Amino acid sequence: MKRIFFITGNKNKFREAKSIIPELEQLDIDLPEIQSIDAKEIIRSKLLEALKHKKAEFIVEDTSLYFDCLNGLPGPLIKWFMKTIGNEGLYKIAETFGNYNAEAKTIIGYFKDNIYFFEGSIKGKIVAPSSGNGFGWDPIFKPEGSTKTFAEMTQEEKNSISMRRIALNKLKEFLDADRKSYKH
């Protein structure tokens, strides 16, 4: 079976991905992240960086939160918003703008001979930080049609509607089709 290295330091992300794509192996290396609001550009740069270290197949993912009222910010800059103003500050922005619409989006970049991208996104509302177990911005994101924020959901509930799951399923389909085309 071929190996695909999922470059991430996050064990939970890795576990979720491996449950869908068994050929994944975790590769916990720290790659420089270029400054951009274009997640694909960031992912592309990381994949090319990884290739300098080893010739292999890799995936890199980016999951970010995009506010309508900020024309797509914070996007991949979300970690800096978290560090400076946190969930309270993010909520305050949506509140003061009077526009709570946001999109949670995962983009996966897969390098084989080329770079292929797979996206999953869900729409939702920014709400006042909830309690719960979530990490990052989970406490302020409530997916459309749900009565709970990500932080208030069990891991199973969250996985069942997650943008990451959607992107992973697309990658899986691609890999399955790819595998078949080799057999013929």
Place this chain on the structure above:
Amino acid sequence: MKRIFFITGNKNKFREAKSIIPELEQLDIDLPEIQSIDAKEIIRSKLLEALKHKKAEFIVEDTSLYFDCLNGLPGPLIKWFMKTIGNEGLYKIAETFGNYNAEAKTIIGYFKDNIYFFEGSIKGKIVAPSSGNGFGWDPIFKPEGSTKTFAEMTQEEKNSISMRRIALNKLKEFLDADRKSYKH
């Protein structure tokens, strides 16, 4: 006379700097910018990158705008805020938060045998975008004690109070002291 390479693509910045520090030469190369809200970290990374290309003395500068209401954002992420929400959006943030205080700060990193940092900053208010000649966020920044935004000033007026000028003067003092210490 020794040469110090100022890494910038901006001719105006270079001209201003050279008028203060004659030994500067412009080096217009594109260095990857890591993602951070810490300008020093970004500058350090660029200087180390430059050193891979050539052994020499370099300076790299970062001039950013820091909002009180965003706990220091956008800072070095200012370019992405400009691209997404622009001056109108930046002003709207200050307005909705009801806090117009901001700081314009230049940090210069100078590599010789070590990296030395020099800072200049001025406080001011975020105002509704003015007309004028300024570029970037010049139309929304009004320095404390001034009746004009940066965009409404002549280049001379702007230079006379600029955060960049303050940082450059500190670098110049350092270089002068350094030069004397060699002569003894």
